[in-house]
Amino acid sequence: MTAAVTATARIHARPDGRGGTALPVLAGEGPLAPRRTRGTAGEASVVLVGAMSGPLGGDRLRVETEVAEGARLRVGSAAATLALPGRHQDEARYDVRLTVADGGELRWLPEQLISAGGSDLYVTTRADLAARARLVLREEQVLGRTGEEPGRLTSRLTVRIAGRCVLDQELSCGPGAPGGWDGPAVLAGHRAVGQIVVVRPEFAPHPPAARVCPAGAAVLPLAGPAVLLTAVAPDALQLRRALDEALAALG
């Protein structure tokens, strides 16, 4: 019997003094392996490689990312994350903690999280930003592999800007979730749900207008210099298309 895994990955980004971004800390553990890849001028790029399948029941995974003043970082993942049932009965945890200082920029763009049948995962994502930090944060959830009933998935997303909470949302779905999660008020049978949070200081004087894009994503200006793009879709591909369209329309 395999033991449940407790692992933390850490990524720290700071300016390298030559107009680029250095990564003084890039540390993986267990199934979490961050790898530096080719970035662009000024922006460092990291890909999280899942060295093992996971998270399984009982696992405790955590990713901590800090972007210092003036640094720019993009984090993606090599593949979708698959939540699977484990031999341990208790839920798995996946905690993401993101910190961005003034003038720093983080683009957090992982691939989908797939909730496989029988899995039980609680994900928390918390972004703490300084007043003049920039963020693009995507999270996409796919409920079940093709033709499969989903597992239990609860996901909480919290965004703070200058200490003030501008977004705090939790979505619970799958067997055992509070009633109505698949009904006409929440998901209405859609199997892919996702959002992108965009934080830009210039949204404070000039927030984008609220609207629903043609492919179905809503553009929701929050009570702060941030916008939430949110969509539900039949599958991961259509969800990505809807979110990409809304993001591109922000300019």
Place this chain on the structure above:
Amino acid sequence: MSRAALLVLADGRFPAGGHAHSGGAEAAVRAGRITGAGELAEFCRGRLHTTGLVSAALAASAALGMDPAGLDAAADARTPSPALRGAARRLGRQLLRAARATWPSAELDALARDFPKGAHQPVVLGLAARAAGLGAADAAYCSAYESVGGAASATVRLLSLDPLDATGVLARLAPEVDLVVDRAVAAAREALAEGPETLPGASAPLLEILAETHAASPARLFAS
């Protein structure tokens, strides 16, 4: 506390403007997602456990005497749709006017002074309950029940649904309303000790998306 005061506050005839809102039911009917009592029940159940829980916890927290400004900010963070934030503040302003006339209190006066454009309705509801001598569970019951009652009565008008069917939906949800109130009051007590950030944030993506579709729709019967 006076149990009759709870009936006054929870009465659909209390002049707080709720009848002009459908709780997202009109948009769901127009999208073809509510066509009868079965779908209405699932719609209401989803509302109850998401925005209903959040509203009930906010109302219970305000009834316990937490700072309304902190609760109002917590409500903003849990309501990403600007159309729904606007509707919540308009409803809050109307409820505050009615509550101040019914149960005059310094706290309600201060709320009106601090939020000239209206505070989120559940926050006002909690303070109104407090002014009426009611407790946290009373406020949570008003809020949780209202989160489904408005949608049910709107659907009667929108679909010409049999009112008996709509009332049946609400009656069958009663045990879940009890559960949501228990969770809301427990969350409010925790928030009283730990701060408003521990309040529940249960969300319903389609309610948020459809609220924006609805706000942009030129021909609508209900404001939200």
